[in-house]
Amino acid sequence: MLVYKPITLGPLKLSNRILMGSMHTGLEEAKDGFKALARFYAERAKGGAGLIVTGGISPNRRGALKPGGARLTSRRQVKEHSLITDAVHKEGGKICLQILHGGRYCYHPFNVGPSNIKAAINRFSPRSLSTRGVRKTVRQYSECAVLAKEAGYDGIEIMGSEGYLINQFLVTATNKRTDTYGGSFENRMRFALEIIQSIREKVGKDFAIIFRLSMLDLVNEGSSWSEIEMLAKSLENHGVDAINTGIGWHEARIPTIATLVPRGGFAFVTQKLMGSVQIPLITTNRFNTIEACEEALASGCADMVSMARPFLADPEIVNKSKVNSNAVNTCIGCNQACLDHIFKNKIATCLVNPRASHEDKWPRQAKANVIKRVAVVGSGPAGLSATIEAARLGHTVTLFESNSEIGGQFNLAKSIPGKDEFNETLRYFDFMLKEFAVQVKLNTRAEIASLTDYDHIILATGVKPRNWTIPGSDSKEVVSYIDVLKGNVAVGKRVAIIGAGGIGFDVAEFLTHDETSQFLEEWGIDETLAERGGLKEPMPGKSDHHVEIFQRSEGKVGGKLGKTTGWIHRLQIKNKGVITRNCIEYQSFEEGHLTFKESGIEHRIAFDTVVVCAGQTSYAPLLDGLRAKGKSVISIGGALSASKLDAQRAIKEGLEAAYEISPWS
Numbered sequence: 109m110l111v112y113k114p115i116t117l118g119p120l121k122l123s124n125r126i127l128m129g130s131m132h133t134g135l136e137e138a139k140d141g142f143k144a145l146a147r148f149y150a151e152r153a154k155g156g157a158g159l160i161v162t163g164g165i166s167p168n169r170r171g172a173l174k175p176g177g178a179r180l181t182s183r184r185q186v187k188e189h190s191l192i193t194d195a196v197h198k199e200g201g202k203i204c205l206q207i208l209h210g211g212r213y214c215y216h217p218f219n220v221g222p223s224n225i226k227a228a229i230n231r232f233s234p235r236s237l238s239t240r241g242v243r244k245t246v247r248q249y250s251e252c253a254v255l256a257k258e259a260g261y262d263g264i265e266i267m268g269s270e271g272y273l274i275n276q277f278l279v280t281a282t283n284k285r286t287d288t289y290g291g292s293f294e295n296r297m298r299f300a301l302e303i304i305q306s307i308r309e310k311v312g313k314d315f316a317i318i319f320r321l322s323m324l325d326l327v328n329e330g331s332s333w334s335e336i337e338m339l340a341k342s343l344e345n346h347g348v349d350a351i352n353t354g355i356g357w358h359e360a361r362i363p364t365i366a367t368l369v370p371r372g373g374f375a376f377v378t379q380k381l382m383g384s385v386q387i388p389l390i391t392t393n394r395f396n397t398i399e400a401c402e403e404a405l406a407s408g409c410a411d412m413v414s415m416a417r418p419f420l421a422d423p424e425i426v427n428k429s430k431v432n433s434n435a436v437n438t439c440i441g442c443n444q445a446c447l448d449h450i451f452k453n454k455i456a457t458c459l460v461n462p463r464a465s466h467e468d469k470w471p472r473q474a475k476a477n478v479i480k481r482v483a484v485v486g487s488g489p490a491g492l493s494a495t496i497e498a499a500r501l502g503h504t505v506t507l508f509e510s511n512s513e514i515g516g517q518f519n520l521a522k523s524i525p526g527k528d529e530f531n532e533t534l535r536y537f538d539f540m541l542k543e544f545a546v547q548v549k550l551n552t553r554a555e556i557a558s559l560t561d562y563d564h565i566i567l568a569t570g571v572k573p574r575n576w577t578i579p580g581s582d583s584k585e586v587v588s589y590i591d592v593l594k595g596n597v598a599v600g601k602r603v604a605i606i607g608a609g610g611i612g613f614d615v616a617e618f619l620t621h622d623e624t625s626q627f628l629e630e631w632g633i634d635e636t637l638a639e640r641g642g643l644k645e646p647m648p649g650k651s652d653h654h655v656e657i658f659q660r661s662e663g664k665v666g667g668k669l670g671k672t673t674g675w676i677h678r679l680q681i682k683n684k685g686v687i688t689r690n691c692i693e694y695q696s697f698e699e700g701h702l703t704f705k706e707s708g709i710e711h712r713i714a715f716d717t718v719v720v721c722a723g724q725t726s727y728a729p730l731l732d733g734l735r736a737k738g739k740s741v742i743s744i745g746g747a748l749s750a751s752k753l754d755a756q757r758a759i760k761e762g763l764e765a766a767y768e769i770s771p772w773s
């Protein structure tokens with residue numbers, strides 16, 4: 109396989125073509141964070157990453173993304189970083205430091221930019237750097253690179269994409285300067301080239317320099333393709349060893365990494381640059397299997413592939429895939445526990461692998477001191493996680509499932525358009541159940557009597573839909589989301605969805621999805637890159653249904669959806685003509701009409717089908733009986749509480765329960 113073929117990147121000889129892409133985890137600013145980062149990166153080096161790039165670290169105080177954000181500007185910090193480089197080198201890995209100056213994206217009042225133009229996604233306006241300020245910043249980049257070399261890094265990656273400072277210099281949308289750093293493209297790329305030149309002069313030849321170049325800005329007045337090509341060639345001439353791909357500015361209103369982006373869906377951009385330069389090109393975004401990487405390499409899209417989040421989901425993705433890719437815990441592109449956490453100032457981890465960034469807390473090699481007989485009741489995400497973690501710890505585990513297949517709510521989620529990656533999580537759990545020889549009892553409703561022989565019982569019986577009762581809600585037209593998603597009921601043309609949480613939005617997407625719609629067309633991405641920024645008119649698909657979503661509370665409809673993906677779902681249904689209503693008081697559903705008050709004003713609207721997504725309640729029928737018998741019982745996931753339940757909480761509670769019953773060493 110091409111993936112496993114060695115490659116030379118400047119002074120570095122890499123054993124394979126997979127780069128672990130840059131991810132700032134938040135550990136960079138946490139107490140004892142560098143010790144945790146050292147373990148985090150060491151696991152990934154051991155797991156086979158050909159080269160690792162750290163999360164972005166600023167070359168000065170102003171460039172940090174938040175107040176007190178990580179920077180590398182002193183010898184004291186060199187010591188912390190060498191914890192990382194030592195740990196990675198000990199595992200035979202290689203690691204580059206990413207230098208990232210956020211410019212106008214920095215979320216603090218002392219941020220700077222090429223011009224004082226505020227970003228729509230930041231409430232702080234940047235101060236325009238003086239010409240002296242620009243030169244000082246260039247020097248600080250090179251000083252940071254020197255410190256990185258002292259800390260033992262094998263090289264650096266200069267972050268020149270995603271709308272950060274260097275990218276802001278490159279395009280006229282954000283660069284209105286009249287000095288030698290603004291105006292013509294030659295002037296606008298001067299900042300980037302001076303940074304590279306100054307670094308190369310200081311670090312010498314035996315230190316790798318990668319440049320992350322924005323090849324598709326996805327914003328108005330972004331770079332043109334000829335500018336991108338010109339910059340790439342100039343970077344090569346100035347001593348860059350490899351070019352990594354950047355896709356989309358953070359303020360772009362086009363999904364670039366969410367699960368609805370097809371696997372490797374932006375590889376065509378890197379491919380366009382192949383042949384323009386002789387140094388290796390690295391492609392990126394939504395490569396979550398080694399097979400997808402292999403395909404991109406084989407079709408000449410790039411020389412290497414970057415995978416970022418897949419290394420959160422499974423640190424051993426590269427090594428495991430060499431033997432059996434079914435053993436890989438695959439990133440599903442949900443962003444829920446990684447990017448969403450960063451935007452909430454929490455440590456980035458992973459929905460399918462809560463161990464990520466907490467390698468110390470639940471060591472992978474831990475074994476229970478005493479082997480127990482464990483019963484897990486329910487095979488949704490919580491139950492599956494508890495089962496395989498208890499088995500990994502060495503316990504003898506039996507899994508009870510009343511249905512004919514494992515998966516619980518995942519089986520519903522995977523039927524939603526754009527959420528088919530959940531199939532991978534189920535495939536992984538299924539593989540691990542077999543690997544650990546777990547006894548799986550399908551079509552078996554666990555009874556108290558059948559559980560009394562076990563030392564510990566983990567209840568993961570999940571949730572049941574909350575009732576929605578108004579006059580007429582017992583009509584046959586009023587149906588549950590479960591029956592809709594399972595295809596058990598026919599849904600009419602005009603549909604009311606009761607409840608605007610994640611499930612309500614999922615149902616709206618399910619009903620309005622257009623099978624013929626293509627990702628690039630739907631979101632207005634110009635594959636030919638004929639226009640600046642790579643934008644064209646979006647062509648949202650057509651929907652067969654007229655759908656309205658109802659929310660009782662006042663706030664924005666769908667306002668509680670994921671931090672970094674909620675806007676995509678809201679925009680997607682808006683583009684399909686779905687009507688959203690808030691401040692709703694339901695009155696009745698009679699003679700095919702829903703009567704309700706919206707902000708106090710009465711309406712009566714005809715609907716063929718009303719889909720109830722009005723929340724869920726906890727379902728734990730065995731709990732009291734088992735407790736009465738004095739059994740050791742732990743409830744997890746929906747069985748513990750239906751409030752704020754999602755797969756992330758469920759999987760984490762499964763892991764915690766397994767460790768709770770297992771003093772380990």
Ligand SMILES: Cc1cc2nc3c(=O)[nH]c(=O)nc-3n(C[C@H](O)[C@H](O)[C@H](O)COP(=O)(O)O)c2cc1C
Pocket residue numbers: 129130131132133162163164206208267320365392393394395414415416417418446447450456
């Ligand atoms: C939690 C998180 C933090 C990130 N931090 C950085 C960063 O500091 N620098 C950077 O260039 N990209 C960063 N990225 C973007 C990734 O490098 C990568 O481009 C993106 O996740 C898409 O690739 P993937 O599908 O392989 O994850 C981050 C992504 C995530 C999920």
Ligand code: SF4
Pocket residue numbers: 417418420421438439440441442443444445446447457458459460461
């Ligand atoms: S939280 Fe979701 S997107 Fe992030 S790494 Fe895990 S599976 Fe991938």
